[in-house]
Amino acid sequence: MGNAAAVLTAGGALGVPARGQLIAVMTAMGESGLRVLDYGDAVGPDSRGLFQQRDNGAWGSYADRMDPLISSTNFYRALLAVDGWESLPPTIAAHRTQRNADPYHYERYWPAAVEVVSALTGDVALSGCQPAPPGDITTEGWVRPAAGRLSSPFGYRIHPITGVRKLHSGMDIAGPCGTPIYAAGPGLVVRAGPASSYGTLVVIDHGGGVLTRYAHMWNEDVLVTVGTPVAGGTAIGRIGSNGMSTGCHLHFEVQRGGEFVDPAPFLRSLGVVV
Known part of the structure; x- marks a missing residue:
């Protein structure tokens, strides 16, 4: 929860909307379980930190990637550079920021991210932060009830x-x-x-x-x-x-x-x- 709070603090300092902060928490959950990991996996052995950011020059130094506030700030800057991120499904916005091999890897972490952010902010409803529904909402206000x-x-x-x-x-x-x-x-x-x-x-x-x-x-x-x-x-x-x-x-x-x-x-x- 302390690391999640650091993610939200970094987002607030940059003026990132609540939906973007939720995407960041979801991504950190999907990458590290909200832990500052000092190791990567077989695909990215040089990955480090909350967001498992690679040692490719895009995410700062080793110390930057291991610092929850700095790594979160760098994540937000990359997210905000994604064209139309606000209207993308959260997992796709995260994928275009992180370039995960599976674009839908983060999807399963969205409900938990909502719960964590609700607990930290006291905003149970999280108005405007719910995931985008599958497909367009018709002019009569109807939509597909679930993806799958x-x-x-x-x-x-x-x-x-x-x-x-x-x-x-x-x-x-x-x-x-x-x-x-x-x-x-x-x-x-x-x-x-x-x-x-x-x-x-x-x-x-x-x-x-x-x-x-x-x-x-x-x-x-x-x-x-x-x-x-x-x-x-x-x-x-x-x-x-x-x-x-x-x-x-x-x-x-x-x-x-x-x-x-x-x-x-x-x-x-x-x-x-x-």
């Missing part, structure tokens, strides 16, 4: 746990546990809590008899409470594998007039790329 691959569509199937043929009442989006989940459209949270086979379930009422339902989160990964108004693209939780689940994924349902409908064509009808 469609692993199981709506329709009848053999349940992977019970072995019984039954209706799969939503679509599954598979992704690493901790991947952000977003409100698919504007509405009001009407349920957020344990729900038997669903694990932990969030339900949003969009009016006109339309509900969207987000399942298999862990309790601690729910970011909204009942009565919370949300816009499409608001982060409401994180992908988990709670309840009757065989792996990390979002089970996403749409109800219209009390009946389950196929979420994919429903979202496409609103201009969302599924």
